[in-house]
Amino acid sequence: MNILLVLIPVTALVVIVGVALFFWAVNHQQFDDLDTPGILPLLDDPAPDATPAAAEDTTRKP
Amino acid sequence: MNVHAVWAHPLLLAQVLRPRRDGRSEVALRVDALAEPRRALALEQAIRGLPGIERVAILPAARRLRVVWDARRLSLETLVERCAALHCPAQPLPHDDADDVRAAELHDALKRLLVAGMCMMQVMAYALVIYLGAVDFVDFTTRSLFRWLGFLTTVPVVAYSARPFFTGAAQELRERRLGIHLPVALAVALVFLASAFNTLRGAGEIYFDSVSMFVFLLLAARYVELRARHHGHAQGDAAIDAAPLLAQRMAADGTRETVPALALRAGDRVHVAEGATVPADGVLEADSARLDEALLTGESRPILRRRGERLVAGSVLLDGPLLLRVEHGGEATAVARIGALAARARAARSFAMASDRDIARFVARVLLLTALTALGWLLVDPARAFDAALAVLVVACPCAFALSAPAAFTRALSALARQGVLVTDSGALSRLAQVDTALFDKTGTLGVPRLELAGIEPLRGDSREEVLALATALARESSHPLARALADAAGRLAPPRRAERVEAVAGAGLRGAVAGRALRLGRADFALGHALIPERQRDALLLADAEGAIAVFRLVERPRHDAQATLDALRTDGITPCVASGDAPERVAALANTLGIADWRARQSPDDKLARLRELRAQGHVVLAVGDGSNDAPVLAGADVSAALASGTGLAQAQADLLLMDDRLDGLARARAVATEVQRIVAQGRRWSLVYNLCAVPFAAFGYVPPWLAGIGMSLSSLAVVLNALRAGRDGNGPRPELRA
Numbered sequence: 001m002n003i004l005l006v007l008i009p010v011t012a013l014v015v016i017v018g019v020a021l022f023f024w025a026v027n028h029q030q031f032d033d034l035d036t037p038g039i040l041p042l043l044d045d046p047a048p049d050a051t052p053a054a055a056e057d058t059t060r061k062p
Numbered sequence: 063m064n065v066h067a068v069w070a071h072p073l074l075l076a077q078v079l080r081p082r083r084d085g086r087s088e089v090a091l092r093v094d095a096l097a098e099p100r101r102a103l104a105l106e107q108a109i110r111g112l113p114g115i116e117r118v119a120i121l122p123a124a125r126r127l128r129v130v131w132d133a134r135r136l137s138l139e140t141l142v143e144r145c146a147a148l149h150c151p152a153q154p155l156p157h158d159d160a161d162d163v164r165a166a167e168l169h170d171a172l173k174r175l176l177v178a179g180m181c182m183m184q185v186m187a188y189a190l191v192i193y194l195g196a197v198d199f200v201d202f203t204t205r206s207l208f209r210w211l212g213f214l215t216t217v218p219v220v221a222y223s224a225r226p227f228f229t230g231a232a233q234e235l236r237e238r239r240l241g242i243h244l245p246v247a248l249a250v251a252l253v254f255l256a257s258a259f260n261t262l263r264g265a266g267e268i269y270f271d272s273v274s275m276f277v278f279l280l281l282a283a284r285y286v287e288l289r290a291r292h293h294g295h296a297q298g299d300a301a302i303d304a305a306p307l308l309a310q311r312m313a314a315d316g317t318r319e320t321v322p323a324l325a326l327r328a329g330d331r332v333h334v335a336e337g338a339t340v341p342a343d344g345v346l347e348a349d350s351a352r353l354d355e356a357l358l359t360g361e362s363r364p365i366l367r368r369r370g371e372r373l374v375a376g377s378v379l380l381d382g383p384l385l386l387r388v389e390h391g392g393e394a395t396a397v398a399r400i401g402a403l404a405a406r407a408r409a410a411r412s413f414a415m416a417s418d419r420d421i422a423r424f425v426a427r428v429l430l431l432t433a434l435t436a437l438g439w440l441l442v443d444p445a446r447a448f449d450a451a452l453a454v455l456v457v458a459c460p461c462a463f464a465l466s467a468p469a470a471f472t473r474a475l476s477a478l479a480r481q482g483v484l485v486t487d488s489g490a491l492s493r494l495a496q497v498d499t500a501l502f503d504k505t506g507t508l509g510v511p512r513l514e515l516a517g518i519e520p521l522r523g524d525s526r527e528e529v530l531a532l533a534t535a536l537a538r539e540s541s542h543p544l545a546r547a548l549a550d551a552a553g554r555l556a557p558p559r560r561a562e563r564v565e566a567v568a569g570a571g572l573r574g575a576v577a578g579r580a581l582r583l584g585r586a587d588f589a590l591g592h593a594l595i596p597e598r599q600r601d602a603l604l605l606a607d608a609e610g611a612i613a614v615f616r617l618v619e620r621p622r623h624d625a626q627a628t629l630d631a632l633r634t635d636g637i638t639p640c641v642a643s644g645d646a647p648e649r650v651a652a653l654a655n656t657l658g659i660a661d662w663r664a665r666q667s668p669d670d671k672l673a674r675l676r677e678l679r680a681q682g683h684v685v686l687a688v689g690d691g692s693n694d695a696p697v698l699a700g701a702d703v704s705a706a707l708a709s710g711t712g713l714a715q716a717q718a719d720l721l722l723m724d725d726r727l728d729g730l731a732r733a734r735a736v737a738t739e740v741q742r743i744v745a746q747g748r749r750w751s752l753v754y755n756l757c758a759v760p761f762a763a764f765g766y767v768p769p770w771l772a773g774i775g776m777s778l779s780s781l782a783v784v785l786n787a788l789r790a791g792r793d794g795n796g797p798r799p800e801l802r803a
Contacts, residue, residue, distance in 0.1 A: 004204070008211065011187070015180050022176045026169050033120065 066143045069154065074322035075138060078154040086116055087133040091142075095150040096125045105150045112136055112144060127152065164292055171226075171288055175281045178223035181215050182274040186773075188212040189271035193770040209261045212270040219274045220254050223281060245425030249459055250277060252432075256452045266449055267769050272456045272776060279780055280464055287468035290475055309341035310334070312385070316562065330388040334379050336540060336566060340386065342375050347385040348565050352668075353377040354696065380668070381566040383539055424751070428458040435763045446765060453762040456772045458755050462783040466747025469787035474736045477790065483720055483729035484708075490719035494703045494737040496684045500632055500730075501675060501697065502659075503689040504643035507707060507727075509619040509653050511547040517616035529613035533605045535561035536572045536583045544603060545572065547617055571603075582606050585646075619649060621656055624728040629657055631731035635738075637686070642666045642674050642697075671697045688730065705730055740790050747783045754779050 025031065068074065080088045096102045102120055105127070109118050114135030119128040129141065138154065145152035188208045227250060230243025253273045260266035309323045310333040318333055323341040326332065331347065334340055340353070350368050354377060367373060373386060432455045439447035475485050485491060502508050518526045534552035537545035539561060561581075564574035571584010582589040582605070589604035590611060603615040629639050640661035643650045647664035654662040663674060675697050678685050687694070687701035698704035698718050706718035707725060722729045758775060761767050767775075 004207075011184065015184055019177055019180055022180075023173060026172050026176075029119065029165075031172055032165065032168075 066139050066146065068320050068322060069139045069142050070137060071322050071325060074154075074325070079133065079138065082130065085132070086130055087138075088128065088130045089138060089141075090155045091127040091129065091145070091152040092125055092155050093127050093145065093150050093152045094125055096120060096127065101148075101150055105145065105148055108144065108148055109141070112141070126155070168288060168292060171281070171285045174223040174226065175278070175285050178219050178274065178278040178281050181219045181223075182271075182278045184215045185212050185219075185274045186271050188215065189770070189773070192268075206264060209264075209268055212268060213258055213261045216254065216257075216270040216274055219277050220250060224250050224277045226284075227277075227280075245422060245429055246280065248429060249425060249455060253452065253455055256448065267452070269452065269456050269769050269772070271773050272459075272769065275773065275776060276456075276459050283465045283468045286472050290468070290472040293475070326388045328388055332386045332388060333383060334386055335383050336379055336381055338379055340373050340375050340377050340379065342386070342388045344373055344386040344388040346371050346373055347387055351384045352380040354380055383564055383566070385563075424463055425459070428455065428755075431458060431759060438763070450763055450765050453765065453767050453772065454759055456769070457758045457762040457767055457775065459776070462754070462776075462779040463747055463751040465780055466750075466783045466787045467744045469784050470740045470743045470747075470790040473788050474740045474790040478729070478733055478736055481729055481732050482723040482726060483733050484723065485720055485733075487719040490703045491733075491737045491740060493684070494686065494720075494734055495741045497686045497703055497734070498637055499678055499683040500637050500639045500686045500688060501671075501678065501701070502639060502641050503671075503694050503697075504641055504645055504650055504653060505542075505544065505619065506546075506690040507688055507694075508622060508625050508641065508657065510622050511544050511617040511619045512551075517618065519614040519616070521611050521613055524612070529605060531559050532576055532581060532612070533583050533603075533615065535559040535576045536564055536574050536581060539564040539574070540566055540572055542566075544617060548603075548615065579607055581612075619653060621653060622725075622727055624726055626657055628727040628731050629659070631728075632734065635731070635734055637734070640678075642671045668694070668696050672700055675700055686730075688727075705733075736790065743787050743790050746786060750779065750783055750786075 078089055082088055093102075093105065095105070106118050106120060109115055109127075109129060112131075114132035115129065116132070117128075117130040120126075121128070131141070142152050142154065188211045191208050192205055192212070224247070227243050227247040231247035234244045250273060253269050253276075257268040257270055257273065260268050309321055309326055310318045311321045311326065312331040312333055313319055326342045332341060332344065346367050346369055348369065350366060351373075353365050353367055353373065365377075372389070432451050435454045436447045436451035439450050471491065474491060478485055505511060518530060520526060520529045530548070530552050534549055537548040537552075540546075559576055561574045561576045564572060566572050570588035571582060573580070573582045573584075575581065582591075584603065586602065586604045589606040591606075603617060605612045605615070632639060638661070639657075639659050640663075641650060641654055641659055642663045644666055645664060650662050650664040654660075663670070666674065671694070675685060675687065679702070684702045686703045686705065687697045688705045688707075689698055690707040694706070698706060703720070704718045705720040705722055707727075708721045708723045720729075720733055754775070758767065762772070
């Protein structure tokens, strides 16, 4: 059962690292918008840069 | 001229830019186009490509965009200009701290929840070892080691995660009232201290796993509720943000220029559009105007101001447009007041959940039960009193109960949002379940007016296009549904012209001048200025000048395509629909008959509508008001539950609890069904907790429930209740079937 003396600190360390990572993520607003990123990959038909360029062209012509 | 140049004004910059410690600036922009994910993403990517941009965050529900950037490399003016070039006009918002406070609150709650969750898993692992050890897996010293480990791991849960409960309890003690925090804090502290005591003396049961789970589940419920609440706030903000930082100043030559409201000087003349907020204190220069000063005085009745009377900054124009001569200018007070008003309007959207009160009562009862158990055992066998009371306390804690209401509400809100109903006040959902009468506006809500080319009758030999262009010049200045129908028709048929000095007369029509020619558009008696009207022009829209009628416009009003279905659904649900309209009796009767509404009133001013609403409420009805225009705002504000079409005026939206998107009414029936369902599910959760406690508590009181069984019971009952709550808003027909047709 001596292995416990190694494993318990290891699990404690894992928890501390996990909490630290989560705190970093929360502080960097990673959980603020959970809806938009989900739609991101579904919207690839027009290249995002093409739309503004095209829009600008039409406004400049007249 | 560059209209965005105004954003270079230092006064305005001071209002909207928030300097950050790292030298960069932050600004919040209101962008209506954010509702469409595709355009939002295109905009985000385009902004990211600009020089000096550090961070772009989109808040779709609030229609807001937050940009952090280096203002030395890119001016706000360029940023706003760039947005406009992408057809996503952006309006910088005054920086206020409400957003930061909310974000901080949410982050704090999430951190506490995460710590509780991580520690809970750890404690459960240790507890499992102990439970297995009970069937002789690990020797005795190891067992005591695991009890100490459990104790140490629970300390962060109680000391950090559960701190809101303790501070809340302290506050409740100071205010001498029983809320949710006091009983919860007491339960957590009792179970933890008792288990710590048992750890210390090395005998008796420990409940570290149960206490961490209790804290974790309660925090989870609160976090979910908080998120839903902020989402609702954000949607409310989107409607309130419309308050102006900008004003339309009339230059000497009659053209309008856009300036910051702060830069207005005494003597400036300002144009205020219908539904907009008055940007500064000043004197009315139109004959009369109706204003909503509800935000200033709390009086929801529209107030009539005549020429020469003073208007107060922050009041909202109900029928406009008007001209205002500024009295006090260049001070921050008026604009600051508008900001404060917006903040107050936000705060007024209360989200007090009834569930909190119920939980407090429940926990108080549990504590009483614990005390009774302890008392009973003290009389019979004092040695067992401590353990038995502890077991009762753990078993009876109402996790399941606490979880069910927030889970059901959150689920219902997101389900409704997917169906095109935005709920800005979640309290409205529980009130909606009690509604028995629905008061509808007619034009723009139940019916959609439309002008066909054949409906235009020029009376003096002009062409149809010509008279339509004249009428549209006036109609463009108003957001009344009839005026909008004209403008729509003109968009298809004729090029518009410019009108000057346009004034709206509530319930009558519009007057103004086109190319120096005075024109009136509206009800026949108003347009002609006398009551001698040929029979066939009586219910039509008339355009007239000083010499008499120019043209007649006959608008056809059709019921909105889903009006009949919605009314039928509401009727089968026990809601009586009625109509209050400002329109002529014949037309209201026609539409009411088509839709089968027996109770209708015509020629109702906003005051009459409000009186009608009060009358209904005095009879004991719970009333849902549905409208779209600014003249419905008082009724919407006064009703138990209010719904506005999202195509309506900003003022109507700001007052509404429910926003119906995509010009559809059927969301109402859906919202009602979901509201009823949520009520049922919350009641089920309550019943389930009661039954569970009735079954388990007697066993716990007699010492037959070991800690592991208490833990399993708690998690299984919570799981059952949450799964049940997730059924809210699910419907067999799939999302909005008609849309696919």
